[in-house]
Amino acid sequence: MDSLFGNFDLSAFASALLLGISIGSIWLIAALGLTIIYGTAGVINMAHGEFLMLGAYSSYMLQAYFGVPFFLCIPASFVIVGLVGLIMERGLIRYLYNRPLDTLLATWGVSLVLMQGVRLIFGSDPKYIAVPQMFQESVEIGFFSISLFRIVVLLITALLVAMIWYLFYRTRFGMQVRAVTQNKEMAAAFGINSGRVYMMTFALGAGLAGVAGSLFGVLNIVLPTMGTSYVVQAFLVVVVGGGSLVGSVAAGAGTGELQSIFAYFTSDTFARFLLFVLIVILLRYKPQGLFAITKARR
Amino acid sequence: MGILEIHNLSKDYSGTVVLNDFSLDVVELTLCCLLGPNGAGKTTTMDMITGRQKPSSGRILLNDNDITGLDEHEIARRGIGRKFQVPAVFKDLTVRQNLEVAYSRQTSPFKNMFRFRDPGMERKLDEVATQVGLTQRLAIEAGTLSHGETQWLEIGMVLMQDPQILLMDEPAAGMTEQEIDKTSRMFNELKKTKTLVVVEHDMAFVREIADVVTVMHMGAHLATGSIDQIEANARVREVYLGSEEH
Amino acid sequence: MFKSNPYHNKTAQWVVYVLFFGALAFVPVLSDDAFMMNQFATYGVFGMLALSISLCWGFGGILNLGQGIAFGLGAYGMAMTMQMQSQDPETSPMPPFMLNNSVEQLPLMWEPFWHTGWGIFIALAVPTLFCVIFGTIMFRARVSGPFFAIMSLAMLSAWYTIILDSQPFTNGVNGISPPAPLSIGGFEIDPYSGFIYWMVLFLLAAMTLIIKLITTSKFGLIVQAVRADSERVRFLGYSVSYYETVIYAVSGFIAAIAGCCWVVAVQYVSPAQLDVSFSISMVIWAGIGGRMSLLGSIIGAFMIQGGQSYLGDEFLATWLLILGGFFIFVVRFLPKGLAGLLESGLGLLVAKPAAERESAPGPVAGAKVQG
Numbered sequence: 032m033d034s035l036f037g038n039f040d041l042s043a044f045a046s047a048l049l050l051g052i053s054i055g056s057i058w059l060i061a062a063l064g065l066t067i068i069y070g071t072a073g074v075i076n077m078a079h080g081e082f083l084m085l086g087a088y089s090s091y092m093l094q095a096y097f098g099v100p101f102f103l104c105i106p107a108s109f110v111i112v113g114l115v116g117l118i119m120e121r122g123l124i125r126y127l128y129n130r131p132l133d134t135l136l137a138t139w140g141v142s143l144v145l146m147q148g149v150r151l152i153f154g155s156d157p158k159y160i161a162v163p164q165m166f167q168e169s170v171e172i173g174f175f176s177i178s179l180f181r182i183v184v185l186l187i188t189a190l191l192v193a194m195i196w197y198l199f200y201r202t203r204f205g206m207q208v209r210a211v212t213q214n215k216e217m218a219a220a221f222g223i224n225s226g227r228v229y230m231m232t233f234a235l236g237a238g239l240a241g242v243a244g245s246l247f248g249v250l251n252i253v254l255p256t257m258g259t260s261y262v263v264q265a266f267l268v269v270v271v272g273g274g275s276l277v278g279s280v281a282a283g284a285g286t287g288e289l290q291s292i293f294a295y296f297t298s299d300t301f302a303r304f305l306l307f308v309l310i311v312i313l314l315r316y317k318p319q320g321l322f323a324i325t326k327a328r329r
Numbered sequence: 330m331g332i333l334e335i336h337n338l339s340k341d342y343s344g345t346v347v348l349n350d351f352s353l354d355v356v357e358l359t360l361c362c363l364l365g366p367n368g369a370g371k372t373t374t375m376d377m378i379t380g381r382q383k384p385s386s387g388r389i390l391l392n393d394n395d396i397t398g399l400d401e402h403e404i405a406r407r408g409i410g411r412k413f414q415v416p417a418v419f420k421d422l423t424v425r426q427n428l429e430v431a432y433s434r435q436t437s438p439f440k441n442m443f444r445f446r447d448p449g450m451e452r453k454l455d456e457v458a459t460q461v462g463l464t465q466r467l468a469i470e471a472g473t474l475s476h477g478e479t480q481w482l483e484i485g486m487v488l489m490q491d492p493q494i495l496l497m498d499e500p501a502a503g504m505t506e507q508e509i510d511k512t513s514r515m516f517n518e519l520k521k522t523k524t525l526v527v528v529e530h531d532m533a534f535v536r537e538i539a540d541v542v543t544v545m546h547m548g549a550h551l552a553t554g555s556i557d558q559i560e561a562n563a564r565v566r567e568v569y570l571g572s573e574e575h
Numbered sequence: 576m577f578k579s580n581p582y583h584n585k586t587a588q589w590v591v592y593v594l595f596f597g598a599l600a601f602v603p604v605l606s607d608d609a610f611m612m613n614q615f616a617t618y619g620v621f622g623m624l625a626l627s628i629s630l631c632w633g634f635g636g637i638l639n640l641g642q643g644i645a646f647g648l649g650a651y652g653m654a655m656t657m658q659m660q661s662q663d664p665e666t667s668p669m670p671p672f673m674l675n676n677s678v679e680q681l682p683l684m685w686e687p688f689w690h691t692g693w694g695i696f697i698a699l700a701v702p703t704l705f706c707v708i709f710g711t712i713m714f715r716a717r718v719s720g721p722f723f724a725i726m727s728l729a730m731l732s733a734w735y736t737i738i739l740d741s742q743p744f745t746n747g748v749n750g751i752s753p754p755a756p757l758s759i760g761g762f763e764i765d766p767y768s769g770f771i772y773w774m775v776l777f778l779l780a781a782m783t784l785i786i787k788l789i790t791t792s793k794f795g796l797i798v799q800a801v802r803a804d805s806e807r808v809r810f811l812g813y814s815v816s817y818y819e820t821v822i823y824a825v826s827g828f829i830a831a832i833a834g835c836c837w838v839v840a841v842q843y844v845s846p847a848q849l850d851v852s853f854s855i856s857m858v859i860w861a862g863i864g865g866r867m868s869l870l871g872s873i874i875g876a877f878m879i880q881g882g883q884s885y886l887g888d889e890f891l892a893t894w895l896l897i898l899g900g901f902f903i904f905v906v907r908f909l910p911k912g913l914a915g916l917l918e919s920g921l922g923l924l925v926a927k928p929a930a931e932r933e934s935a936p937g938p939v940a941g942a943k944v945q946g
Binding site for chain 2: 789
Binding site for chain 1: 862
């Protein structure tokens with residue numbers, strides 16, 4: 032083997048492939064809420080990064096001030112950030128649905144307010160979320176070592192994807208959502224309240240960001256600016272995937288894997304640059320993304 | 330041979346056939362009417378000719394040059410102008426500005442960047458405004474025009490382009506009797522210098538203007554002939570009696 | 576009383592533009608505080624950026640959240656030029672930071688910057704060329720609206736990381752601080768003088784007037800049509816992607832000039848100039864000032880950056896909080912920004928039935944900002 036690939040290290044490359052799955056799951060979970068909100072309402076939510084950040088801070092707060100165990104903090108963050116999303120949708124976004132660029136800008140304003148608000152309340156110094164000791168350890172899979180918590184993230188991502196799939200494709204609410212996405216007027220004619228559907232999906236999307244945020248708070252430190260480091264990647268997953276759930280899963284896995292492979296051959300940041308260039312080229316041929324949602328033709 | 334030839338055009342969207350082996354020859358300086366019930370493929374055909382959609386198979390020739398699959402602006406530059414079914418004018422611009430934009434002899438952004446006056450355009454604009462009867466309305470915003478006036482404005486925009494072939498998708502829709510009369514007189518005048526393809530439902534209007542009529546049904550060619558031949562055609566009657574149109 | 580809204584009067588607009596820049600030109604006569612001149616020059620640079628955003632987003636309808644790319648690349652090009660002016664091929668052929676990063680010889684990428692003319696040319700050409708290539712790919716594929724905004728943002732963060740990561744070539748997070756001011760043909764541009772202020776102001780005024788002129792041309796009319804209904808414009812024979820690329824590239828060119836002026840004024844560049852938040856600030860200036868108005872956008876930049884620097888660092892978080900809130904308000908209720916407010920205000924002065932005439936305020940009180 033060695034002679035064939037020169038100094039190509041097969042075991043290190045295999046670890047890179049496995050690491051790619053983990054990176055993909057992190058990007059995917061960051062993008063889930065964004066996907067739902069964009070896929071349903073067509074809103075590019077620039078405050079998504081700050082929703083992630085709020086999720087981390089709610090978990091931190093519940094744990095540090097009220098001693099709530101970490102695995103209860105996750106659903107609590109879902110509820111708290113979901114409520115924030117609900118308020119934002121009712122108070123601002125619903126007035127802007129037919130102005131896509133303005134929603135983008137208004138949500139960016141919201142992100143600024145949230146980030147600075149948190150900074151004023153909690154300060155700019157990093158916070159930490161504690162997890163049970165066992166999750167801080169690493170497991171060995173053959174020659175590959177990965178922290179147990181990354182596996183937890185992977186499992187939670189898979190669980191959330193399965194739940195969203197069930198919600199969207201197997202329940203009455205999901206049918207309404209898909210009806211509104213495809214043709215709002217037609218759905219209204221059948222008595223579906225699109226305003227309510229948008230409100231619920233927005234809250235759901237925000238809540239999912241809350242879950243992702245509390246996990247990121249463990250993977251990394253908790254900072255008012257932490258959202259921005261995830262949000263661009265999350266956007267790219269949505270853009271590449273085309274806004275559908277299956278698209279985001281494919282895009283998350285694909286870009287995560289590519290990032291890891293490129294990083295194996297070059298460096299982390301250069302891999303990122305290569306990935307961006309590749310996405311730009313992809314958009315040249317598939318401007319709607321890999322799995323675009325079909326809308327009613329004009 | 331015709332100035333515009335369509336050979337065996339087909340189009341399907343993942344299995345749904347909307348256009349099936351459709352061929353059409355348009356002879357220079359004639360007015361050809363496309364008829365057919367809704368869903369017959371008339372607008373799809375126009376989309377293919379103007380490059381808005383790409384055919385799954387088949388060829389489109391303009392003056393014996395293959396234009397199949399070219400971009401919209403390239404086809405427009407070769408001399409095909411189009412009026413849309415739902416009038417597409419720039420509502421926020423004035424009538425005059427709409428006509429100015431449509432005067433597209435010079436399409437390069439750099440050459441247009443420092444172009445402020447254009448005597449050739451002024452002349453053409455006066456001529457077209459008179460032709461479509463909008464001389465008094467030049468200064469108002471296009472969004473405030475009546476439906477019939479909007480139709481004329483879009484016809485005027487196509488005329489400003491000065492194309493060889495004019496594709497008109499339901500030009501008389503929403504017009505009053507007098508407006509239709511005026512439009513048919515205009516078309517009869519136009520076909521002395523231009524070739525026209527008109528999609529229309531109003532049979533009285535078609536009778537006024539058409540040199541040759543082609544009927545489409547379910548994405549395929551059904552019949553071609555003069556208006557009298559078409560009205561006597563048994564298959565055409567069958568198709569039309571089977572639908573609510575006419 | 577006016578027959579029509581004076582805001583839309585072409586002559587009045589030109590008069591206001593000339594008066595605005597004319598008045599600004601007198602500032603150094605009133606004060607010769609060198610530090611202030613330098614600071615005002617940087618505001619001029621922000622004004623250029625706001626102008627470029629107004630052209631691209633307000634006028635062209637292309638929301639560009641990655642203007643920092645053109646600005647940053649221009650700035651790095653100028654910084655490299657100025658750095659090489661302090662190097663000598665014989666005695667010290669390499670910038671000190673490279674020695675610290677144990678680079679053996681001057682990277683090829685730096686060679687052209689020995690020559691000041693080439694250096695400045697590259698500083699302007701590279702960002703413009705980038706815009707042409709990226710714009711062509713995106714607009715040909717008909718990527719537009721929010722999707723283009725996201726892609727420009729992603730591209731910005733890609734450039735940010737690559738510049739940050741290329742420590743041996745760019746000095747990474749520390750950036751490049753040329754030791755001496757720019758000198759052109761023996762003339763040294765003192766960054767703390769009235770001259771730098773006038774230079775920036777002259778460039779800003781010239782670019783603003785040229786852009787203003789272009790927007791009234793046939794080109795401007797076609798771009799307006801593209802903004803309204805790009806689909807329809809194609810059938811008239813215009814290549815929409817070509818027009819969009821030109822707008823985007825011209826806007827990038829202006830940002831590159833701004834980047835050059837920035838380094839001449841502050842003698843410093845770092846990846847912070849390509850930070851996402853800075854590029855979005857540019858959009859906020861134009862949004863609050865009024866993206867449809869060139870002058871409104873420029874004034875927006877002056878107000879917000881001015882406010883920010885006078886409030887100082889301790890209130891920065893509060894200031895950004897208020898700014899974010901105000902921006903939300905503007906997007907929701909004043910899509911045309913403060914200039915739009917003036918537009919509607921002046922609209923009230925248009926001749927109305929006699930009964931209302933008495934109460935209307937005096938004429939042209941605020942014909943300051945225009946479209």
